[in-house]
Amino acid sequence: MNFDGITVPRTLVPHNYLQLALAAQRGRQRQVKELLEKRKLPEHGWRDEEIEQLVHQLAALDSNNFTHNVGLGEREARIACKLVARRHYNFGHGIGRSGDLLEAQPKAAGSTLMANLTNAMLLDLLHMLGLQSCHGCFLVPLATGMTLTLCLQALRKRRPNARYVLWSRIDQKSCFKAITAAGLEPIVIPHVVLKEEHALATDCQKFEQRIQELGAHNILCLYSTTSCFAPRNCDNIVELAKLAKRESVPHLVNNAYGLQCEAIISQLEKAQRVGRIDYFVQSTDKNLMVPVGGAIVASSDAQLLEQLASSYAGRASSSQTLDVFMTLLSLGRNGYQMLLRERQQNFEYLKQRLQQFAAEHNEIVPQCKNNPISLALTLSTLNSEHNEADNSITQLGAMLHARGVSGVRVVNVGQTKSIDGHEFKHFGSHRELLQTPYLTVAAALGVHRPEIDKFFVILDKCWTQFKKTSA
Amino acid sequence: MNFDGITVPRTLVPHNYLQLALAAQRGRQRQVKELLEKRKLPEHGWRDEEIEQLVHQLAALDSNNFTHNVGLGEREARIACKLVARRHYNFGHGIGRSGDLLEAQPKAAGSTLMANLTNAMLLDLLHMLGLQSCHGCFLVPLATGMTLTLCLQALRKRRPNARYVLWSRIDQKSCFKAITAAGLEPIVIPHVVLKEEHALATDCQKFEQRIQELGAHNILCLYSTTSCFAPRNCDNIVELAKLAKRESVPHLVNNAYGLQCEAIISQLEKAQRVGRIDYFVQSTDKNLMVPVGGAIVASSDAQLLEQLASSYAGRASSSQTLDVFMTLLSLGRNGYQMLLRERQQNFEYLKQRLQQFAAEHNEIVPQCKNNPISLALTLSTLNSEHNEADNSITQLGAMLHARGVSGVRVVNVGQTKSIDGHEFKHFGSHRELLQTPYLTVAAALGVHRPEIDKFFVILDKCWTQFKKTSA
Amino acid sequence: MNFDGITVPRTLVPHNYLQLALAAQRGRQRQVKELLEKRKLPEHGWRDEEIEQLVHQLAALDSNNFTHNVGLGEREARIACKLVARRHYNFGHGIGRSGDLLEAQPKAAGSTLMANLTNAMLLDLLHMLGLQSCHGCFLVPLATGMTLTLCLQALRKRRPNARYVLWSRIDQKSCFKAITAAGLEPIVIPHVVLKEEHALATDCQKFEQRIQELGAHNILCLYSTTSCFAPRNCDNIVELAKLAKRESVPHLVNNAYGLQCEAIISQLEKAQRVGRIDYFVQSTDKNLMVPVGGAIVASSDAQLLEQLASSYAGRASSSQTLDVFMTLLSLGRNGYQMLLRERQQNFEYLKQRLQQFAAEHNEIVPQCKNNPISLALTLSTLNSEHNEADNSITQLGAMLHARGVSGVRVVNVGQTKSIDGHEFKHFGSHRELLQTPYLTVAAALGVHRPEIDKFFVILDKCWTQFKKTSA
């Protein structure tokens, strides 16, 4: 609703006051018009009330919110609990249409509009970040891992007989499970260990070699990862993309939290230009600071995206879309760029503080040139005193955790893990042989400098205490 | 927080007033204690403020809401937009742990607790409804179709060489896509047409015959559907379950909106007792009146459920869990039973009105003994006047839609549809040969009697107008 | 904002889906147009989202919500706490303009509009209830007692030398304090005791006599009360109004919770037609089920209302207006009439149950023909057993209270209370001499039948226990 076409009686409000107030509304209307017509991320973030007003207006376009609706189907988006309706702004119909995430939903013009607008803003965001070659993207209301599975399934429809996935090892369960969930055969490619830097790098030669061994036509795709825990580096996606192109093998990139990082973005863009990437996938939670549960899949090939969208069996939740929609409007280009800058500065700060700490304690911070988010710190001096009970180094992690530090990982030597029948030695370290335990920390989007300061105070205390108790 | 251990000064409130008020709180506390300790759906629905209080308390147990949290990981559940945080009650961490939906999330004790409590209440609900053989269930934050895909993928891990899925035809895209998404081979089993009743029934003999032809070991599973559009009946799941047991072939049941219906439930329970069902899957939106996007997967075998849960690659959204959690608390056993009763009565009413309408217009309402939700009405008298332009009968649907009626489907003869390379004749009718067009309506959970009355007013108008304009 | 004048691209949503959705919005727009142009209480209640949408749109008309606002005054309605802003829908400017509640506020076109619209709907409500002679009314964001003070102050501006207020005794502190707060002299007029009915009635003769004694020109006004606790009856406002007219003395009626009662309303209307009432005042909380803190002042004389409005020194809170605005839209005429009917039925039910209880326990329910809300029950049989400790009868009230019964008053004999220098014997009983203690209960707007049933269960238990312990 609005005040157009309504003759507001002067007994309700003096004409001149109202005129001034209505004039002030025109700015809002222009803002909405521009958003809908240009489909770009707004320059400046919107205010909460402006966002909610638009969201309410969109929800009103869904049939479950029509006053006169008569629902005689099996799915009418009735919502039993008022609190639930309220938290979804009365959206109930989800997005997509049986079996296609991108198809318009006839019962839900508003949800459809919101979903498409969100995808358009996401594309604009990718372009702004430097991913000019990206021709399309959309939000999938699934975890990143599941979205990677979806990508593999979509690729399989085009290469039904290829069953191998060449995967540059990364020790996160869901990355690996994404392959087995799809019923495909993972081929693990170990890393090259860079002695000097104490870091890990993609073994591109091994990839090539495996393609020769298995036959390119039997390989569903190469599967690389950008953002990861140090001392693993971002995969050499440029070389892998070239290889993929050369061998005509699809290439899937897990860019989990890489959008927040300029260096990774420029690698991605380059890889797309000089080589081949079929899909690259990123989490919404890590890159856009929304609750866990969504991913953005992007590609330079619009048709590939359509195929992917039509592999989603069913209508999907619109909750993740709503979160991203509101967040993008709330941040605007400026807001997001400010977050990026802050993260960059905090990463540099964290690195410098960590190197200083390492120097003081005779430890090392591995030099991961291609890991601009995560940092590692060796725990060799702690470990040497604990020969009899290797496991106890993980106590350090527990001590930090108990003091409110979350996200620090202590990686110990000798952990073996079996996932879906595949055994990983030294699990957590991304490598076959680990000699020195270490911990990792990250400066991710949204981290605040006082957190970093507080971390070192706590680390210092725990370090001292750990040494004391283990002495 | 609460008032225990706090000495509230008398200058703030007289002691006797406070004591009375605190006594009144004990009821709330007991309610929560009972919920957590017994893990049952409450007898009576909770009030909104009681629900929200618990939800807030649970959210406070997640590390992102600790006042002193220092987040140095790559995923710390920071939420950029206040509106988003608010609609999620500050939950941000999702549920599960990399690659297992049922694993506890160390950073999110509250989310974990909520998810497990929701699953426990869902199980209690299933038992209350009569599914006593069900030994476990859990909510999957995915569309029903995608959840069916997940089931197929989990089954494949146990039968890696079986690739056929024997599927009793149902003309809904996502049911079929659930198979192709998993990279499996669908074998379509057509229905037996019951001449007298004008209805469709499962061709169990054909199932058996196909098993023989293809070899039981090559068959991943039988895949049947309960709730569906008339004149298709609920599949004969009891006979299929017996067959599955006899042949040692898994059996997957799509029970999309069958929880709302006693007759289907009793079939399911019988099938589980006398035969074999590995998983049965139902939508949360249709059965619990929450927004689209979740499914409940249930089984009489706890291990099967664990395998399924560990096939989900990644951490999942907790938004669907929150919706179901709040809805179950809000309804309670009483509330849900009342909804069931109302639906049953409204179905009988809709049927009677439809039969009356049919009698007045020389049409037929097919007798689907095993379809207690959906009803069909032939459109033969409308059709006969439109020989030249078959398609125009769908205009009736558009007319109804334009007047606010949603959910009515007009099924015309001769529609062919190709899905992932498979061609379906007379798509929408679930059969190979359709001679008379028809429409379907449903009395689903939450439908109101005034809607039914209004529907017949509108149908009558549209029918008359359609006849007039096509004369 | 709305979608007019925006060319929504077809890539966002198919044209035909959008058109249908936009058509559905027109109903909402019509609803708003009708409200603003006709300024009547809507026939049917609005849905929550419709109410909130309008409220948000109105708030957007206030200058503190203009995007480009530059605030250089001392009062710019900035709101420090987001939670506070949210609960006020960003309204901050209050209503009225320095010293006049009804004047438009230049900085707040939206608040002004809402306030005037609320007053217009209230007037329509009064008319609907049968108060046709009422020519105007407005909401005062003050307690009823303070609003009565405001009325007395406004009357004093016209009769600066009159200092006596002739007040028909009612034992509620704030009714009396309303006089002393204004610095006026109360003249208490005791009641006639109706022996047979055990009830109290207005002593109109005494009123007349006092006017003669004091001189009409010295009397600021007659001050009567309608709704009250039994066995006091509603004052004989028709006779008092006639007297006021005859003697040219203003007449102020405290109609605290009388709007909810047809019988009182018809008395009020008659009194206005045949006699004189200057102002009649009613609580918003009791009559409209909003939080405590507002009153509606009404009159058949528009000028009197203007004088009253301009006696409010300062700008007032708009919180009460917002509550009433939303409640009226939410209920609509139908909703309010349903509440009235239910109350009437519940009163009859309560009366019948109470009479039955009285008969069983040898007690009496006084016959208050002119009290259609409150009922009394003598406690003579309880009292006789407690000669030694009169006070202990109030224990019954405490026992009821401790079991969750609120609102029951136990009136004991012999309580004396001094208010602002005036002494009231048997305070609580509205009379000079009370011999039998009693309790009162009321069937007010919003009471539910199960509450009444539960009350009698508890009363019965407490009664028995009281007898036992005092035996």
Place this chain on the structure above:
Amino acid sequence: MNFDGITVPRTLVPHNYLQLALAAQRGRQRQVKELLEKRKLPEHGWRDEEIEQLVHQLAALDSNNFTHNVGLGEREARIACKLVARRHYNFGHGIGRSGDLLEAQPKAAGSTLMANLTNAMLLDLLHMLGLQSCHGCFLVPLATGMTLTLCLQALRKRRPNARYVLWSRIDQKSCFKAITAAGLEPIVIPHVVLKEEHALATDCQKFEQRIQELGAHNILCLYSTTSCFAPRNCDNIVELAKLAKRESVPHLVNNAYGLQCEAIISQLEKAQRVGRIDYFVQSTDKNLMVPVGGAIVASSDAQLLEQLASSYAGRASSSQTLDVFMTLLSLGRNGYQMLLRERQQNFEYLKQRLQQFAAEHNEIVPQCKNNPISLALTLSTLNSEHNEADNSITQLGAMLHARGVSGVRVVNVGQTKSIDGHEFKHFGSHRELLQTPYLTVAAALGVHRPEIDKFFVILDKCWTQFKKTSA
């Protein structure tokens, strides 16, 4: 509710995760304990969810929110509209008890607690600001003007025969109406014009002279004002307080928006120490950035406050209390001090920019040493060109307003206004004779520097345009 005394089963959440989470809750609990036991403004602001949790817990202590409540009174705080209940966090009972704002409300232990806690925090705030002599204060849910009336009424109860109020002129309607509303006689004391500074100062001699003329016993009180529009200065409250003490006449101070300003606070404190102030009153909206509608009345005499509280006839809205309660918790001491500092800096900035503007345009910024909030700028050069139509200078105000600038007042010569029978010449200028028009601007709490910058851009444009069009 909380998790104490509940044995959370390990199937719901692992014991160690839960323990960590519960430990984190203890901080919250400590925070609440400290608040309730010490009753001080917290050092640091609370987070939104912490505030809401406490508010919800308090509301749960009110009887209308007891699950088992049986309401048989005439006022049971039932709330008809869910939206209204929600915005009040289910508070419905208001504060106070018939006729006493500070009395505990038996039906509402939670509201009572919140109100007393709010008043305690306000007192702590006053002390923190430097008002050490202040012995008590409370929030009155009334406009400042109405609260001043309430003070006058309370004073009258102690001095029933005194009818004159000696009032240092300030041209704001509600300040004056506060006197007439109470039925008292205002004696206007004009200002001394300070020639050099172009500013106005309190004429203490005239006060003294009037006391002699009228007789101290006939004077209800002296009535001064601190915060005001330049070029009026804050009244010389120290001298007036001395005079009041000397003559044994009460002294009422309107400190409308003086809490935000250190200079005024120190005057107030000094005045209380060396002289007499009975009550001083300040707005909540202007000093605490909450919506309009509340005032804080403070005194060094606790008994005086009790008398005042017991003059409020009726139970009052708790909405204003809730706003202030949440705002104080949200800001904390630190937050408020930061706001004060920013205001101070912005005032200096505004002054400097205004002086610069004045110098460039041959205008003057009067030197009001005792007005640390508001600033004036003469408009002599604009005026000289408009001899024929004096009024037109107000056009400048309209031009600014139309461009989004609110709060600027243009004061023209020759405006006469009559309020309640008293005539004020040159109304708006606080003086008998005004020769040069001027405008005023203020740097109030919450103003942002960019607003000031934007103001000068707009002022410059309007100034130029005004000169052009009037040339």
